[in-house]
Amino acid sequence: MTAVVSRPGELAASGTVASLTPYALEATDLWFDYGGRGPGGDPDRLPALRGVDLRVTHGERLVLVGPNGAGKSTLLRCLTGLLRPTRGQVTLDGIPVDELSRAAIASRVAVVPQQVTLPFAMPVEDVVALGRIPHEDPLLGLRPEDRAAVLRAMGSVGIARFARRDARQLSLGERQLVLLATALAQETPILLLDEPTVHLDLRHQVATMELLGRLGESEGTTVLAVLHDLHLAAHFFPRIAVLHEGRIVADGPPREVLTEDLVRGVFGVDPAVVRLHVAG
Amino acid sequence: MGVAARAAPPPDLAAARPLGRRAAVRRPLVLVAGAGALLLVVVVVGAALGAVAVPLDQTAAILGRRLLGLPFAVTWPASAETIVLELRLPRVLTAMVVGGGLAVTGAALQGLLRNPLADPYVLGTSSGAALGAAIGILIPFRVLFLDFGLVHVLAFAGALAAVLTVERLSRRGTLASLTGLLLTGYAVSSLLAAGLALVMYASGQSLRQIFFFLLGSFDGSTWLRLAGAAPIVLVGVLLIALRARALNALLLGEDGAAHLGLEVGRERTILLVLASLVTAAGVAVSGLIGFVGLVVPHAVRLLVGPNARAVVPASLVMGAAFLGLADLVSRLAGEIPVGVVTAIVGAPFFLYLLGRARTGYEL
Numbered sequence: 001m002t003a004v005v006s007r008p009g010e011l012a013a014s015g016t017v018a019s020l021t022p023y024a025l026e027a028t029d030l031w032f033d034y035g036g037r038g039p040g041g042d043p044d045r046l047p048a049l050r051g052v053d054l055r056v057t058h059g060e061r062l063v064l065v066g067p068n069g070a071g072k073s074t075l076l077r078c079l080t081g082l083l084r085p086t087r088g089q090v091t092l093d094g095i096p097v098d099e100l101s102r103a104a105i106a107s108r109v110a111v112v113p114q115q116v117t118l119p120f121a122m123p124v125e126d127v128v129a130l131g132r133i134p135h136e137d138p139l140l141g142l143r144p145e146d147r148a149a150v151l152r153a154m155g156s157v158g159i160a161r162f163a164r165r166d167a168r169q170l171s172l173g174e175r176q177l178v179l180l181a182t183a184l185a186q187e188t189p190i191l192l193l194d195e196p197t198v199h200l201d202l203r204h205q206v207a208t209m210e211l212l213g214r215l216g217e218s219e220g221t222t223v224l225a226v227l228h229d230l231h232l233a234a235h236f237f238p239r240i241a242v243l244h245e246g247r248i249v250a251d252g253p254p255r256e257v258l259t260e261d262l263v264r265g266v267f268g269v270d271p272a273v274v275r276l277h278v279a280g
Numbered sequence: 281m282g283v284a285a286r287a288a289p290p291p292d293l294a295a296a297r298p299l300g301r302r303a304a305v306r307r308p309l310v311l312v313a314g315a316g317a318l319l320l321v322v323v324v325v326g327a328a329l330g331a332v333a334v335p336l337d338q339t340a341a342i343l344g345r346r347l348l349g350l351p352f353a354v355t356w357p358a359s360a361e362t363i364v365l366e367l368r369l370p371r372v373l374t375a376m377v378v379g380g381g382l383a384v385t386g387a388a389l390q391g392l393l394r395n396p397l398a399d400p401y402v403l404g405t406s407s408g409a410a411l412g413a414a415i416g417i418l419i420p421f422r423v424l425f426l427d428f429g430l431v432h433v434l435a436f437a438g439a440l441a442a443v444l445t446v447e448r449l450s451r452r453g454t455l456a457s458l459t460g461l462l463l464t465g466y467a468v469s470s471l472l473a474a475g476l477a478l479v480m481y482a483s484g485q486s487l488r489q490i491f492f493f494l495l496g497s498f499d500g501s502t503w504l505r506l507a508g509a510a511p512i513v514l515v516g517v518l519l520i521a522l523r524a525r526a527l528n529a530l531l532l533g534e535d536g537a538a539h540l541g542l543e544v545g546r547e548r549t550i551l552l553v554l555a556s557l558v559t560a561a562g563v564a565v566s567g568l569i570g571f572v573g574l575v576v577p578h579a580v581r582l583l584v585g586p587n588a589r590a591v592v593p594a595s596l597v598m599g600a601a602f603l604g605l606a607d608l609v610s611r612l613a614g615e616i617p618v619g620v621v622t623a624i625v626g627a628p629f630f631l632y633l634l635g636r637a638r639t640g641y642e643l
Contacts, residue, residue, distance in 0.1 A: 082538055106541030116532050119394040120586040133529050133540040139522065141589050182532075186540070 021094035024190050024222040025056040025079060031087035032074050032246075047086065048074040050246035058189070059220040061212065063233040066243035067267055072226045075243065076194055079224075081105055092190070106134040110186035112179050112193040118168050124178050125163040128154055131185030153185035156211060158204075172199035180208065184215075191215065193225040197232060205229070209236035230267075234258055242266055315597040319376070322604040326372035327364045330611045334360045343369070371501040374509070375607035375618070376600035378498075378562040379572050381513035383599025385555040386573025387580070387591050388520050391527040392551050393458050400559040400573035403465035403552070404442035407472035409563040412438020414479040414490045431493070432505075432564040439560035442472060447552055458534060458548070495617030496569035498607050509565045516558035517596055523551060527588035569619045571626030572603050578633055 033047035048071045056062050066072050077083040079090055081097040090097040092108050100108075110131070118127070131153065132146040142150075154160040157177050162170065167178055176199045183191060191212075197205040209232055215221040227233045233240055234254040241251040244266045250257045260271035328339035334356075341352035342364045385400040393402070401407075412434035419430055450464040480490055526547040529537035534544050562569075576599045577591060584590040603618070606625060610618040 077535075080539060082535060101541075102538055102543050103541035106539060109539070111535075111539040113533075113536060116536055117394075118531060119390070119396060120531070120581055122531065122586050126585060126587060127531075130528060130532055130536075130540065133525060133542075136525075138525055141525075141587070 021091075022057050023055050023091070024058045024060070024093060025054070025224065026091045026094075027052055027054040027075070027079065027088065028091075029053060029088040030075070030078055030085050030090065032071075032078055032083060033086045034074075046246060048246055049078065049085070051088070052243070052246070052248055054241065054248060054251075056222055056224060058222055059216055060239065061216045061223040061237050062225075062239045062241060063237035064224065064226045064241050064243055065228070065230060065233050070243040071246045072243055073194065076111070076192055076226060080109055080111055080192065103134060106186070106188075108188055109190045109192060110183035110188040112183045112191070112196050114194050114198065115172070115175070116179060121166045121168055123164050124159060124167045124170070125150060125154065127167045127178050128159075128163075128181045128185050131182040134186060149185050149187055153181040156184060157181040158207065173201060173204060176200060177204065177208075180211075189220070190222045190224070193223070195226050195228060197227065197229065205232060212236070230258065230263075311594075315594075318601050319597060319604075322376065322601045323369075323372055326375075326604050326608050327368040329608055330363075330368060332363060334364055339364055366503075370503045370506050371498045371607065372604055374501040374506045374565055375498045376604040377506065377510045377513050378566045378569065379576075379603025379606075380596040380600035381517060381558045381562045382569065382573040382603070383576035383580075383595040384517045384520055384592055385558045386599075387577035387588070387595040388523075388527060388551055388555050389573075390577055391530055391588060391591075392548060392555075393462050394530065394533065395462060396578065397574070398462070399570070400555065400562075401469075401568070401570075402462065403446045403556070404468045404472060405439040405556060405559045405563065406568050407469045407476060408442025409435040409439035409560065410490075410494055410568060411472050411476045411479065412436070412441075413493045413567070414476055414483065417486050417489045417493070418479065418483055435493075435567075436560045436564040439563050440556055442468060443552065443556040443560075447549070461548075492617065493567040494619075496567035496619035496622075497610075497615075497617055498566055499615060501565065505565050509561045512561035513558050516554045516561070517592075520551065520554050520558070521592045521596075523547065523554075524588035524592055526551065527592075531586060567619070569603065569622055571622040571630070572599055572606075575626045575630050575633075576602055579629070582633065 030049050030052040031047055032049040034045075052071075052075060054075075064072055064075070074083065078085050079097070081090070081100065081102075084098060092100065092105065097105065129142055129146070129150045132142060132149060135149070136142050136146050151160070154163055157180050159174065159177050159181055162174070167175060170178065176196060180193075180196055183193075193212075197208055200208060212223050212225065213236060216223055225237070238253060239251070240254045240257045242249050242257060242262060249266060250262055263269060263271040324336065324340050324343060327343065328334050328336050334342075337354050338356040338360055341354035342356055342361050344350040345352050346361070346365060382400050386398070389398040389400060389402060390396055392398075395402075413431050415438075416429070416431035416434035421430075446461065446465045446468045449468065450461040480487055483490055526537070526542055529540045529542045530544075530547075532540065537547075538544050559573075577595050580591055580594045580598055584594050603622070606621040607618050609625075610616050610621045613621070
């Protein structure tokens with residue numbers, strides 16, 4: 001069912017965490033069922049995940065696409081241990097995720113959520129500094145190296161110019177960049193992004209995609225992004241996995257994955273309308 | 281349409297300036313000294329003023345000589361010493377301890393529940409304490425232990441029992457979310473309030489006593505009672521301060537906090553238990569005093585920002601000073617309930633803060 005793309009040649013060093021396996025992230029036969037309690041509350045509903053296999057090598061950049069309700073968010077939540085799969089297993093660096101403490105997971109994986117509501121007014125740089133929580137001094141807070149990491153993260157995302165502004169008064173797109181910087185400040189070998197570009201204008205979409213590419217090349221960061229925009233996905237990611245009704249129905253280079261049949265079958269649109277420009 | 285444009289890298293790095301200009305981070309010594317001076321002024325003024333005013337220099341001399349052993353050249357009548365040390369000082373200190381405790385629990389619960397309207401009583405503490413105290417007032421026999429009567433003990437127990445009930449009930453869902461906790465708190469509070477109304481209806485001549493407990497007062501403060509409540513409040517506040525990191529992580533929500541390495545469920549339980557103990561201890565010695573725990577943390581955030589490492593200690597100081605002064609006003613105005621004073625001062629101040637929220641920096 002799943003075409004596993006593993007590239008031993010890309011076995012990049014993954015930063016701080018010693019690598020035991022070629023896979024930074026591995027999901028094996030992952031099932032998740034919300035039962036009658038989940039969204040919709042329909043007991044006849046299909047499980048959200050139905051046997052997902054996904055292997056991501058160190059330093060790889062993978063984009064996950066799929067229509068609404070395909071199970072993308074559920075998969076991300078299982079990968080970070082927020083949801084315990086009904087069946088199957090997730091490993092980070094070869095270690096089952098349910099054997100890792102939250103702190104151990106936080107030292108490996110940073111997550112960029114779609115949106116966060118802050119309960120209080122907060123300067124942007126303070127929000128980004130929250131990304132240092134796994135690293136900072138538990139009692140005294142930010143150390144000089146933490147402040148440096150915050151500055152680096154804001155600089156690489158391009159938000160340093162509004163570091164002192166109230167994050168709650170920014171535009172949706174600017175807030176999304178703040179969340180990206182927060183995750184970058186966490187400086188983890190793996191970065192998961194849940195639709196990181198949905199509120200961004202075109203220039204920032206492209207800049208964000210290029211930033212993710214640079215991270216992979218310079219830091220060896222493993223990137224797994226959920227995107228709705230097939231153009232961005234196809235253009236900027238060397239590997240694309242398509243999730244449909246809880247299964248991965250295609251996985252590989254965009255040129256092979258995004259066939260006309262798949263676009264018609266999975267997304268239910270005429271491929272002629274989409275006309276994907278696929279990276280060589 | 282293909283995305284072929286290449287965006288220029290944002291020319292932004294140069295604009296970055298060093299972090300940590302905020303006063304709370306850069307000038308901790310100045311702030312600690314300022315906080316100490318503020319608290320000292322409140323203690324001296326609070327001990328000096330009242331129905332019988334003791335001159336400030338005499339008050340300072342009594343406090344300095346008797347408590348710190350400092351040599352003061354000022355002399356004072358014996359009655360002044362009794363008033364300052366036996367009547368006023370325990371009362372001032374009790375008000376300050378309770379005020380600091382309420383402000384810190386308010387800050388902690390606002391952060392934990394991610395709700396700016398949360399206060400120390402939001403999870404049923406107040407209605408549980410009120411019901412306990414009302415029952416204690418109605419029970420006709422009197423027991424006293426360390427100056428604590430049945431009213432205080434039942435208020436303490438009622439507050440804790442209410443929060444425990446809320447916590448247990450909110451855990452029934454598969455994902456015991458913080459919103460669920462808040463809503464369960466409202467539901468249980470309403471139920472307990474009905475119970476309180478029933479007890480008040482049946483209380484006959486004790487109604488006035490129950491009513492006064494609901495308004496809050498430091499009238500009956502003694503050294504012994506202070507010695508019973510202060511350790512719970514101060515240790516609780518210290519332990520909350522040590523969890524500043526958890527409160528900071530929760531600014532990004534439950535999932536965000538988990539992604540930052542926080543065991544959200546465990547931290548939630550710890551913070552709830554600490555906040556409830558501190559509130560219950562405060563309620564037991566002073567009754568229900570509103571607005572301190574709601575307003576002070578917001579005022580503090582306007583001053584030092586939302587970082588819990590600054591908010592918690594600053595709330596302790598500001599809450600202590602605020603309630604110490606509110607109790608002074610209450611005494612000078614002929615023993616009107618201190619809860620009335622905090623509301624009269626607190627409500628307009630809160631409205632002022634809300635007004636600011638529309639124009640500039642939000643709450």
